Amino acid sequence: MNELWALMTGLAPLSLMAVGGGTTVLADMHRLIVEQHGWMDDAAFARRYALAQAAPGPNILVVGLFGWHVAGPLGVIGATLAMCGPAFLLALGFAAMRRRLEGARWLRVAERGLVPMAIGLAAASALHLGGAAVAAWGPQPIVGAAIMVVTAAVVFFTKRSPLWMLAGGAVLGVLLIG
Amino acid sequence: MPTAAQLFAAYFQVGISGFGGANAWARHVVVEKRGWLTDAEYAQRLGLGQVLPGPNAMNCAIIIGHEFAGVPGSIAAVTGMFAGPLSLLCGLAALYDRYGELQTVRAALAGVAAGAAGMMLGTALKLARRSRPTWPMWAVLAAALGASMADVPIGWILLVLGPLGILTARMERA
Known part of the structure; x- marks a missing residue:
């Protein structure tokens, strides 16, 4: 249980740092999981990443595999929530704001520009x-x-x-x- | 306008078939199959999803879900997208440690990965054509592609090319 908590509190801050996609913080995950806590070795880490790439679904689900390894089925849910929760809330806030600003010219320009x-x-x-x-x-x-x-x-x-x-x-x- | 239940169903399909990442499948389902958005509209939401932190596909699903059905729509889209693959992954996790090293499994995965890469590439090409970029926009597109291929950190790409892209959109309207 303590292990799962350590995994979740390690992943949660990465959620908001993952600008440009969930797997941009892969190196930080590696630091947390392999170097800091020694939950698995390099090869096992790389295999799980390859599996998440090959399996259907968003690649970020790789954290579910790490969670499974650390704490079983509960770990899957805990790790996914920790990695996706903070970003989810931020994006939800943005989506709400975007709808209130609907039609604002600068927003349309920004959206087209990105x-x-x-x-x-x-x-x-x-x-x-x-x-x-x-x-x-x-x-x-x-x-x-x-x-x-x-x-x-x-x-x-x-x-x-x-x-x-x-x-x-x-x-x-x-x-x-x- | 799709309801939360329809969003859940559509994104369930995205999640369960989203080999090699979910963005290409999200476009396939939302644009080609359901016709909820045009390619140009989808590309704009993808852009927002990339600028926000966190998984792009999830951010995109939240924005699109909210647009059609409010907060319940966002929750429905995201849970729909994650539900299938998460349960599948739990099963795979157990099997993979045992069979992941088999040559047959590796060979099949190599084939799927090549197809997935082609799918992502085709999606990018289609979005580029349908969003009708002006030539300065093509330049920003090429710069983002080149910088990312050259392993420039994503933060720098967003910081420099994001504003430049918005500038090209302003020029277009002026």
Whole structure:
């Protein structure tokens, strides 16, 4: 119980520091979990991060895996609440304020102005993840790159659900490098 | 206008299918499948979600939920998005320690990750085209992409390119 409390009080401040996405504070989580408390080693930490990336859902759910390791099912809930709660309340306050200011000219300008940066950052995450994913294909990087390009084209040109592309990627992976 | 229950259902779908992060799936469900927002509108909410601290996908869900159904809408969207994957992760956590090192599992994950990266890339391209950037906006977009690829800390990118982006939007209206 004390361990869970230590995890939660360690994660809560990170919630509000995670500007630009939950996993920008990954290094701080590593410090808390591996270096400070020794709850798991480097490899176990990295494996959990890779799993959260691969599993469905927001990547921030990796804290749930850390919570599981420290305190079981209750740890999952505690860690997720600690990591998401403070940011949730702040965003909720902002969302309420935004609706009261609805139509204010400066807000419309600001919202439109943040779009290019948002898209640039999203494209960069795609390429970061893509680089790691293609490297994971080992001797056949071209197949990994092809899956990436074809999926991007399907999303860009059609309204189809890309779930089939992801499933196809998994099958190709098992057949070719499994 | 979607109700809190519809928001929960939509974001449940986002969470459960959101391989490789939830933002690309949120766009797919909210824009393509349900038609609640246009691409340009979604991109604006994504921008706000990135500037606020915390997970982008969650911030985005809070803003969109609140817009359609107030505080209950925000809570419904966020719990919907987290409910599925959290329970799945609990199961996976136990299995992964045992089977995560298997080559078959790794190979399948590598395939999914390549597809997920492609999905994120396609989403970014589509948002860029649909939000009709002016050329100074394209420059900010390219700078954000380049800076992030060069591992410039995210704080600096937001601090410099955020205001620059807003300036480009002001120029457009002037």
